[in-house]
Amino acid sequence: MxxxxxxxxxxxxxxxxxxxxxxxxxxxxxxxxxxxxxxxxxxxxxxxxxxxxxxxxxxxxxxxxxxxxxxxxxxxxxxxxxxxxxxxxxxxxxxxxxxxQSVLHGLSLVENYPYEPEERGSDYVRLASIAAESEVTTVNRCLDAAKACNIDETCQKLRTEYVSACIQPSARSGPCNRPKCNKALRKFFDRVPPDYTHELLFCPCTDTACAERRRQTIVPSCSYEEKDKPNCLAQLRDCKQDYVCRSRWAQFQYDCEASEHSASGCKRENHGSCLLAYTGLIGSTITPNYLDNSTSNVGPWCSCAASGNHREQCNDFLAFFHDNVCLKNAILAFGNGSDVKTGASQPGMSSPATDNQSPHLATTASGVSMETEQNVLRAEIPTQVNGNDRLWGDEGASTLPSPGLLDHGPEPVHLSMLLILGLPILVLLSQP
Structure with missing residues (x-):
């Protein structure tokens, strides 16, 4: 109760x-x-x-x-x-x-979700000015999304950071440093506006090459793939041991809850919030991604094969991705420009876009006003704390360390152009 x-x-x-x-x-x-x-x-x-x-x-x-x-x-x-x-x-x-979260004999105090609704207003004026600079009709929204990200200072910087972290070999971890890769991925999806991240991740594809580039967006070979798929319930248990992962999972369950009585398929009638909650799982132990080249076939890299008596529980977990009409409709609606319930008071809201009118059609960067690093820092003002005796410990090592303020080190600009077309190539070259 x-x-x-x-x-x-x-x-x-x-x-x-x-x-x-x-x-x-x-x-x-x-x-x-x-x-x-x-x-x-x-x-x-x-x-x-x-x-x-x-x-x-x-x-x-x-x-x-x-x-x-x-x-x-x-x-x-x-x-x-x-x-x-x-x-x-x-x-x-x-x-x-x-x-x-209580273990007190049936007392359930878990409410809707642990996160405040985000008020992320879209910079439609600036995005429209970027789109106006394109002299050709878009034929591939995924490539257009990569171009738009590459000329936005924040998006380009943080995308370069995670690609660099995810393709560099590690002497201690082998082919790549997975914790570092996932930390950079979380920073990207937490700090970059969904106008850019959603276009990169949910852009529609009509051919295999496009779909594979889209699947490679989060560098699966480093961020989550292993030789053998681990058990899903083991992954979920690990997730629930970490405050951040547990919270992202709770948010996803709430915002992507399906309803057969809703025309949108979502109980909350908000596709944008569902997509934002989905991206919140990226970089965690239950990172979801495209399982093949199908637009709506997504899920974590795990299996229920060794679940024993808990097979039904495991299947229920996977069904929240594989058979979730709310999530599927949200992804498809974003691709065809029929997002439902957009608004500044809800997280992850993007303006409807079509193949002929995307907010990310940019091919050049001239005349575009860039966000400065100072603006990014001001957008993430940390909560003020005092020196009183804490009833909780300082934040220490975690499987999901929360991202800090942006670093002021030099940007690895040598990767910037490769981010548009060369990410799948970079990933393949980085593999033994």
């Missing part, structure tokens, strides 16, 4: 008051840690969800855990959220899951 605050705002239970922006879990956690009533309850609950509470808290563990949870549900910790790609994202999510 889902517990709600109005039923639990009991007399004597502390209510922590936050200023504007109080739904941020880092701010809510800081305020709680400085409150004499809230702090011990949060510490108790974190012990409860870290393992078997009875081992840590003694015979009265269950009651203590339930009381702590009940009290915290009347504070801003209940309902707080995080921002995808924010600085200290893992720390923020650890606070969210302390309250929303």
């Amino acid at each position: 889902t517990l709600t605050c109005p039923l639990l705002c009991l007399p004597g239970v502390p209510h922590v008051v936050l200023s504007a922006g109080g739904r941020d879990c880092l701010r809510a956690g800081d305020t709680c840690s400085s409150d004499d009533s809230c702090s011990p309850r949060l510490r108790t609950l974190r012990q409860c969800v870290a393992g078997d509470g009875s081992m840590k808290l003694g015979p009265g563990a269950r009651n203590q855990c339930e009381n702590a949870m009940t009290a915290l549900l009347s504070t801003p910790l209940h309902g707080c959220q995080c921002k995808r790609g924010m600085k200290r994202e893992k720390n923020c999510l650890s606070i969210y899951w302390s309250l929303h």
Whole structure:
């Protein structure tokens, strides 16, 4: 069952008051840690969800855990959220899951999703000016998307970074450094506007060569492929052990939930949010990608062959990709320009595009106003924190480290032109 605050705002239970922006879990956690009533309850609950509470808290563990949870549900910790790609994202999510993942005998506090809806407005004026510079009708939106990314400063920089990270051999890791590759991929999809990332990843293809280039967008040979496919449930267990991956998976399940009663196939009636949640999984242990040259046949690189008695559970996991009408319709709708429910208040919204009128038709960069690195930094202002005693540890090593601020090192511009047409070639050449 889902517990709600109005039923639990009991007399004597502390209510922590936050200023504007109080739904941020880092701010809510800081305020709680400085409150004499809230702090011990949060510490108790974190012990409860870290393992078997009875081992840590003694015979009265269950009651203590339930009381702590009940009290915290009347504070801003209940309902707080995080921002995808924010600085200290893992720390923020650890606070969210302390309250929303419970092992307390049937108490379920998992709400809709851990991330705030993103307000990413599309720069339609600038994109239109780029498109106007093209003197020919587009014949391949995937190539047009690569060209448009290559003349946008942020997109080109971060794409160059991940391609470089994913094709360079590593003395310690072999053909490539997979953790470094996946970190760069997450940074790209978290920092670059979906106007560019969605065009690169979901552009429609009509021939095999185009489809293979599209499949190679995230450099599968380094980012996730192995000789033998691992078990899907093992991958999912690893994902759920990491705050960021678990949160991206929860977001994907929410935004891409299918509905047979919806014309769009999506319960939320929002294709753009589903696509954005899908890209949030890239660079994780359950990274999805095209499984072949079909436009809508996507899924993670795993198998249910060795699932034993959990075969049905494994099949259900794969079905969320393979048989998800919401996800399939979202990808197809983006390709044919019939996206549903676009709006600035929802994440991942792009303007409808057709094969003859794409926002990414650019072939030259002259006269285009580029985003500066300073603008990119301002767009990702980290949440302010104070020096109060934390009820959670500093963000340490993680299978999904959250991206930091952009580096100021020299850009590897020698890869910039190869990003347009040569990514599949680079990937093939990098393989032994």
